[in-house]
Amino acid sequence: MAGVTLRSVRKAFGSVETIHGVDLDVRDGEFVVFVGPSGCGKSTLLRMIAGLEDVTAGEVAIGGRVVNDVEPADRGTAMVFQSYALYPHMTVAQNLSFGLRMNGNPREDTERRVAQAARILQIEPLLGRRPRALSGGQRQRVAIGRAIVREPEVFLFDEPLSNLDAELRVQMRVEIARLHGELGTTMIYVTHDQTEAMTLADRIVVLRAGRVEQIGRPLDLYDHPVNQFVAGFIGSPRMNFLAAESLGGGRLRLTGQGGAEIALPAAQGLAPGQRATLGIRPEHVLGAGQGECDLPLVVDVAEHLGATSYLYGNTKAGEPLVVQAGAARGAHAGDRLTISIPAARAYLFDPDGRRMT
Known part of the structure; x- marks a missing residue:
């Protein structure tokens, strides 16, 4: 060898x-x-x-x-x-x-x-x-x-x-x-x-x-x-990415999401107005009110695979988003849902794509 x-x-x-x-x-x-x-x-x-x-x-x-x-x-x-x-x-x-x-x-x-x-x-x-x-x-x-x-x-x-x-x-x-x-x-x-x-x-x-x-x-x-x-x-389905803008003090506004905000420790290094990208894996998306940032989602396609279901949809800003379904396992195309992003599971990437720790 x-x-x-x-x-x-x-x-x-x-x-x-x-x-x-x-x-x-x-x-x-x-x-x-x-x-x-x-x-x-x-x-x-x-x-x-x-x-x-x-x-x-x-x-x-x-x-x-x-x-x-x-x-x-x-x-x-x-x-x-x-x-x-x-x-x-x-x-x-x-x-x-x-x-x-x-x-x-x-x-x-x-x-x-x-x-x-x-x-x-x-x-x-x-x-x-x-x-x-x-x-x-x-x-x-x-x-x-x-x-x-x-x-x-x-x-x-x-x-x-x-x-x-x-x-x-x-x-x-x-x-x-x-x-x-x-x-x-x-x-x-x-x-x-x-x-x-x-x-x-x-x-x-x-x-x-x-x-x-x-x-x-x-x-x-x-x-x-x-x-x-x-x-x-790495990951299937791939991680979701949402455009964001720093409000300063570690808070972010998700672009085009009706004023939705979230606080992340990693965002402390961003100046107000600086753009970034928030990442969240499909399996980490929660139901309404269970995380720190709620977003509406319109379901385009529902994949029911038996043990696991995936919902493919678009946010209010038109960004694609995939959710591994839990309580919404019975959702179908055309349904309107509210999902929630937990801050502890979110990733943050700077304008050059580097992960911020």
Whole structure:
């Protein structure tokens, strides 16, 4: 096993720089997830670690060895891609062993590795089948098994569950978490799905436009986002944001909300008239009179999911707002409700999007 270190890593395609000086330490045996919107650079960063993209500047080290000029096959990594890329004319066993056989690995050792991977992934009954006889989840297991047989120091996953349906994604998340627990190998995983990130990661790296916004444990990012971008990206449904203006003395007036006000300790540093953004998560919104600031809400869409219901609507100022419904669980589109914001659960962001403490 080995850790992965990035020091001032940059990537440019011609005159366009896409990765802007990333620093990161992935500890030996850690499960780290790169997450962010499309185009944020997460897959490019993973491919640079794998050696599939050149590093324009900075250093990539695996197990303490700088690998900038080391061929991908010699870096001690194994990558699992979004596409399964299985050989259709080969059986599962042949797909698993192909790379080892091409490298001249001893037959006995190859058979041992294939048997071990099949046991870990619980695909032993499938070894004689060809890919066309497998489900999507089974094919992804085989793709992961092909990485396991290499016995790498670092596993790299590039959105491996994107082609699966919702039920299989949940199942495979559990399988990957179990795999990490059994192997204890360093894993770096790329996804745009923050639910995958929250459920799999020891630590999450949130990326935006080629820069690291925040690194931390899942609940630390959820509870203590450093800025409005992270606050809005981590959590589903996303955090609600309402425009506000300082009245001085820690009081805020919510813009266009009929004079609604709220006092927040974090607002003490704002001068009168200075603008800010108030954030509140859907699950923290309360019923009328239960918080410090009441607001009218017109329901546009009601999602009743069984154990949880979400109401999507607009405030008086026309700002979208999502509520995890409690007492209003039976609400429907067109209903007019009054919701309340508890000051103790609210976040405050300055005009540049930084969270104010």
